[in-house]
Amino acid sequence: MGKDLTVSEIDRQNILNNPVALKEIEKAIGVQGFIFENEIKFTKKQLAEFYEIDERTVERYIEKNSDEIGKNGYVVLRGKRLKTLKELVKEHSGTDIDVGTKTTVLGIFNFRAFLNIGMLLTESEKASELRSAILDIVIDVINQKTGGSTKYINQRDEDFIISYFQQENYRKEFTDALKNCVDMGNFKYAIYTDKIYVSIFNEKAKEYRQILRLNSSENIRDTMYSEILDIISSYEYGFADILNKKSIELGRKLKSHEVDVLFHQFENMVLFKPLREKARLKMASRDLAFRDALHKNLKEYISVLPPAEFERFLGEKSKELSERLEDYKDEFKRLKERE
Structure with a gap:
């Protein structure tokens, strides 16, 4: 661009x-x-x-x-x-x-x-x-x-690795809830993941992949900023809890239209509004500045990045993922022991 x-x-x-x-x-x-x-x-x-x-x-x-x-x-x-x-x-x-x-x-x-x-x-x-x-x-x-690949500039942030590690656990809670509580075929995983993405940043997984020019073998969450991963985790963990409780209450798996109603109620909870606004601003502004990637559905959220953002991803405190993994060895061990 x-x-x-x-x-x-x-x-x-x-x-x-x-x-x-x-x-x-x-x-x-x-x-x-x-x-x-x-x-x-x-x-x-x-x-x-x-x-x-x-x-x-x-x-x-x-x-x-x-x-x-x-x-x-x-x-x-x-x-x-x-x-x-x-x-x-x-x-x-x-x-x-x-x-x-x-x-x-x-x-x-x-x-x-x-x-x-x-x-x-x-x-x-x-x-x-x-x-x-x-x-x-x-x-x-x-x-x-970034070694020539701005796709993964998000991983230079010191907050990325913990958010990424934790979201895997919340993702499993979500997929288990879909498996055990929703009476649909395997396409339900993609459908409700896309519903979460659209709710948070107005794009389906396929659209996000195209904007960042990711190939089919690349995991889109590997490219997401820590704030985006955190709100996705909140959605997945929170909605999993709702599905589990509703399924127990009814004593059966839920039909797709019932899940849609529950999700609509869930995403419109007022607590999500400030988190969504922050996530959209971060994604739209950082991707334009660092990746030269324009999220057209988020154009109204594009703003100037303050100097601290450049220091965060390009400055002395930013690091390659391999260095982060070494730094967080003890933290990973502690989180693993809590499972």
Whole structure:
């Protein structure tokens, strides 16, 4: 899916919120600014020179996108902070920072705001080249962290392995309940699994598989985030309990129409609403950012990922599944002993 950074604020912000990618982008660009308040900064003049545009164009973009550029690090210095900068310029007379002694306000950009302008500019060929390089770097960073397969980026999360291990037990409770309490053929397992998936994230298993481009041998739950696995477990374990109790109450297996009525009542319990909303937001937003996968039925839930999400899946605390398995050996043993 091609990304046009000039029109998509979500795509822009996801890059600017990705600290792992930003480090690589800064290295690749090698742009020269000045250090102020322990951070690289740029003046409007420096920005205009880099993107080969005039300063009035920069001003126009700031005015049109002030909220976005402001939250990404553009600030206007006045008073004491401006005085401190002027003193810095005076101490380093060789600097190319153009700050006149009579200047009373000065807008400066940090690196994120510098990139933000470049993602918006349509008049600059250099900005266009930069956008292309940025997208390549972001893809390379994710591929390096995931070994080239973003399908399983979910497994880098420290919460994944426990959620995955526990959901297997809840899944068995569910399939046993279907086997013992529901008077239908084996297709009931696929039917009621799909009902759960549609209830949670508006997609059947087949649709989810197509969106993530999974082949027939790949287990879709291997690709699900821990929050998705947790709510699926809640559905399966909770509905299994309802089936068991109803079957005992009636003294027989349930017919398909009876199970459908029970499921409709079950999924509409108010306790599930906040959990479903969170699951949809996580799936839609993460898959677009990390996997370039669009869940069309969840488009309204797509939002910008905060920096913590990128650290969670790409940062130093994220790990390959093999490393996680080693870390959680004792935890697995404890859970096994509880069965």
